[in-house]
Amino acid sequence: MNKTLLIIKREFLSRVRKKAFLIATLLTPILFMSIFAVIIYVAVNEEKNAKQRTIQVLDENGYFDLKESSKYKFVKIQQDLSTAKDSFNVSDDYALLHIPKIDLDAPDGVTIFSKKKLSIALKEDIERKVEKNLRDIKIRQSGISEETLKKLDPKISLNQINMSDTGEEKSSNAEIIFGIGYAAGFLIYLFIFIYGAQVMQGVIEEKSSKIVEVIVSTVKPFQLMLGKVVGVASVGLTQFLIWVILSVTVFTVGATYLGFDMGGAQAVEQIAQNSPNAEVAAELASNSNIQEKFSSFFEIPFAYIIGCFIFYFIGGYLLYGALFAAVGSAVDTPADAQQFMMPITIPLIIAIIGLTAFVLRDPDSNASFWLSIIPFTSPIAMMGRIAFEPPIWQVALSMALLVLGFIFTIWFAGRIYRVGILMHGTKVNYKVLAKWFMMKN
Amino acid sequence: MEILEVKDITKHYANHTALRGVSVSIPKQSIFGLLGPNGAGKTTLIRIINQIIDADSGDIFINGEKLNSSHIIKIGYLPEERGLYKKMKVGEQLVYLGQLRGLSQREATKKSKVWVDKLSISDWWNRKVEDLSKGMAQKIQFISTVMHEPEIIILDEPFSGFDPVNANLIKDEILELRDNGSTIIFSTHRMESVEELCDYIALINKSEKILDGSKKDIKNSYRSNTYTIEYKGALQAESDSFKVVKSENLSEGYTQSLIQANNGQSPNILISQLINQVEIHSFTEKIPNINEIFIAKVGGQSHE
Numbered sequence: 090m091n092k093t094l095l096i097i098k099r100e101f102l103s104r105v106r107k108k109a110f111l112i113a114t115l116l117t118p119i120l121f122m123s124i125f126a127v128i129i130y131v132a133v134n135e136e137k138n139a140k141q142r143t144i145q146v147l148d149e150n151g152y153f154d155l156k157e158s159s160k161y162k163f164v165k166i167q168q169d170l171s172t173a174k175d176s177f178n179v180s181d182d183y184a185l186l187h188i189p190k191i192d193l194d195a196p197d198g199v200t201i202f203s204k205k206k207l208s209i210a211l212k213e214d215i216e217r218k219v220e221k222n223l224r225d226i227k228i229r230q231s232g233i234s235e236e237t238l239k240k241l242d243p244k245i246s247l248n249q250i251n252m253s254d255t256g257e258e259k260s261s262n263a264e265i266i267f268g269i270g271y272a273a274g275f276l277i278y279l280f281i282f283i284y285g286a287q288v289m290q291g292v293i294e295e296k297s298s299k300i301v302e303v304i305v306s307t308v309k310p311f312q313l314m315l316g317k318v319v320g321v322a323s324v325g326l327t328q329f330l331i332w333v334i335l336s337v338t339v340f341t342v343g344a345t346y347l348g349f350d351m352g353g354a355q356a357v358e359q360i361a362q363n364s365p366n367a368e369v370a371a372e373l374a375s376n377s378n379i380q381e382k383f384s385s386f387f388e389i390p391f392a393y394i395i396g397c398f399i400f401y402f403i404g405g406y407l408l409y410g411a412l413f414a415a416v417g418s419a420v421d422t423p424a425d426a427q428q429f430m431m432p433i434t435i436p437l438i439i440a441i442i443g444l445t446a447f448v449l450r451d452p453d454s455n456a457s458f459w460l461s462i463i464p465f466t467s468p469i470a471m472m473g474r475i476a477f478e479p480p481i482w483q484v485a486l487s488m489a490l491l492v493l494g495f496i497f498t499i500w501f502a503g504r505i506y507r508v509g510i511l512m513h514g515t516k517v518n519y520k521v522l523a524k525w526f527m528m529k530n
Numbered sequence: 531m532e533i534l535e536v537k538d539i540t541k542h543y544a545n546h547t548a549l550r551g552v553s554v555s556i557p558k559q560s561i562f563g564l565l566g567p568n569g570a571g572k573t574t575l576i577r578i579i580n581q582i583i584d585a586d587s588g589d590i591f592i593n594g595e596k597l598n599s600s601h602i603i604k605i606g607y608l609p610e611e612r613g614l615y616k617k618m619k620v621g622e623q624l625v626y627l628g629q630l631r632g633l634s635q636r637e638a639t640k641k642s643k644v645w646v647d648k649l650s651i652s653d654w655w656n657r658k659v660e661d662l663s664k665g666m667a668q669k670i671q672f673i674s675t676v677m678h679e680p681e682i683i684i685l686d687e688p689f690s691g692f693d694p695v696n697a698n699l700i701k702d703e704i705l706e707l708r709d710n711g712s713t714i715i716f717s718t719h720r721m722e723s724v725e726e727l728c729d730y731i732a733l734i735n736k737s738e739k740i741l742d743g744s745k746k747d748i749k750n751s752y753r754s755n756t757y758t759i760e761y762k763g764a765l766q767a768e769s770d771s772f773k774v775v776k777s778e779n780l781s782e783g784y785t786q787s788l789i790q791a792n793n794g795q796s797p798n799i800l801i802s803q804l805i806n807q808v809e810i811h812s813f814t815e816k817i818p819n820i821n822e823i824f825i826a827k828v829g830g831q832s833h834e
Contacts, residue, residue, distance in 0.1 A: 095626070099626055103615075103618065294615075298613035298614065298615065300615055302607075303607065303608075303609060303674070305582050306581070306582055306609075307627075511583075513611065529584070529586070
């Protein structure tokens with residue numbers, strides 16, 4: 090049996106057979122869902138229970154009429170400013186808005202007084218309200234009626250249709266695609282860190298338990314490193330596959346129970362037509378919104394996305410896993426590893442910030458393009474873009490560069506690793522690492 | 531016949547030279563002591579033989595064949611810095627290490643079972659290494675070194691950390707392995723075990739081999755023609771054939787003296803002269819032990 094395979098097998102089995110693996114695999118999705126549920130619950134509750142804040146308005150013009158909302162209550166007062174300030178100071182009210190006599194064409198000097206510092210959100214809210222009020226006043230002055238004004242304020246929601254080269258039209262749903270991009274990018278980020286740290290810990294364990302010299306007398310250090318990196322990767326893949334199978338199962342069971350199946354919109358219609366339960370059928374048929382959501386949901390190329398995810402997970406993990414192994418080989422304890430973590434974490438953090446700052450906002454921008462091409466950030470950034478279906482040549486280029494990237498880092502890490510694992514108790518810094526890198530075997 | 535031949539090995543590290551033109555021949559079925567102070571280059575040489583690192587120049591031959599990866603299964607190596615996977619079970623660990631040396635899973639299982647029975651630790655087969663005492667862990671390490679019946683067994687400071695009972699057990703196993711045909715290379719700076727076990731030695735100091743050969747020959751070449759005698763009576767300080775180096779009074783009127791024979795004087799001549807002067811109770815040639823040779827060679831050099 091090939092010795093690298095033997096090492097992979099040991100790394101895989103020693104991790105998968107642990108109870109911790111089973112627990113983590115089952116608990117992680119539950120944990121994540123609970124975190125999301127709690128966040129949504131808290132946010133909804135906040136909205137519901139938000140206290141209405143009273144804001145005194147001292148309007149010297151006499152024609153401002155700020156609309157009350159669930160958040161703000163406006164109380165008009167008529168006093169001179171200094172008396173108003175004194176009485177505001179002893180009141181429980183939140184803020185005092187002072188609108189001096191203003192020129193409608195150059196409104197200046199609107200001031201808000203408050204006891205606590207105001208949040209940016211609140212400041213913007215009030216600004217918008219005053220602006221809107223001012224605009225209404227000006228429109229009314231130019232002789233446009235209230236009704237015309239209302240008509241000028243239409244509400245629409247865009248229906249999105251993507252056209253492929255062949256002219257085929259597909260409805261798409263930006264929110265779902267955004268969600269998929271975010272989840273996929275974030276998952277890769279997490280996987281790289283979690284499994285990268287496992288590789289590092291494994292290397293440190295071998296080094297500190299001093300078994301490593303026996304092992305490298307039977308295999309090349311490079312084989313040992315590769316075996317460990319690949320072994321841990323297979324653990325991660327196993328975990329991911331379990332999640333995919335679990336969620337497909339849960340989804341199928343749930344969908345069957347609810348009367349939907351993978352056929353999507355047509356199926357919904359069919360059920361609507363064939364269902365003996367007329368009531369349910371009518372309800373389903375009438376709910377065109379759900380139907381649309383489902384039809385666009387099923388048009389997302391899940392197989393393609395999962396395929397890409399597995400590729401970028403493996404590629405990104407190999408790229409970083411090798412570096413984690415090199416760091417582990419250079420130190421004696423996990424605490425010492427801290428100093429070498431910077432160069433590894435920085436590109437990852439750039440990638441995850443870039444994911445939300447550029448990629449998901451505008452998947453076709455220059456920044457998004459480069460982030461999804463450069464191997465150090467591409468696993469995260471390209472997964473953010475993939476559901477938006479970027480041009481195939483970009484995906485191919487990004488994948489090719491990622492493969493070159495991990496071949497390079499594995500080679501690079503291997504040179505440090507082969508020396509590092511046999512060094513005990515040496516003080517290591519970047520200069521020493523460079524020396525190891527250059528050392529002949 | 532030489533099983534292992536080290537020819538003119540040189541190894542430089544960035545800041546120093548670990549080995550400079552070292553050549554050693556190790557005869558088959560012997561116990562070979564590789565001696566030297568800390569930092570002399572022993573571990574580097576052992577790592578080169580184990581193909582952990584490469585030499586800058588020079589060659590190594592095993593049974594006349596240039597060192598290559600097929601030799602891995604012929605070597606068993608117990609490094610000075612040794613350990614085991616703590617979370618792994620004893621049995622799995624032995625099988626794994628055996629497989630890494632090139633045994634099949636079945637062979638590895640069979641052979642490690644034989645050995646754990648032999649060292650009476652078979653009850654521990656399914657226990658994790660972290661539950662073992664240090665002595666047990668050392669037995670496991672020893673088994674993993676020898677279970678694949680290697681032709682060459684390299685032991686780097688094998689007795690460090692062993693309690694006397696285990697040390698004796700291992701010593702007996704080493705002798706048995708030698709008698710069964712293995713060659714044992716022994717790196718140590720514990721001279722009493724060298725004295726006891728080794729057939730051949732090589733002494734490495736400051737990256738260079740400064741002495742090698744059979745233990746007997748080396749000791750003979752360091753004979754200084756001095757004899758320790760115990761006697762009653764008065765001894766002349768000097769005679770035609772010897773001079774007294776130092777004397778010491780023992781209890782009950784006995785005296786012990788160290789005498790140096792003059793050139794070409796055999797023990798028999800000395801004795802015949804001594805008989806005329808004193809009543810002799812013992813007469814022993816003082817043969818230097820390895821420890822004295824070691825200190826003389828290494829200590830002498832470091833004063834240069």
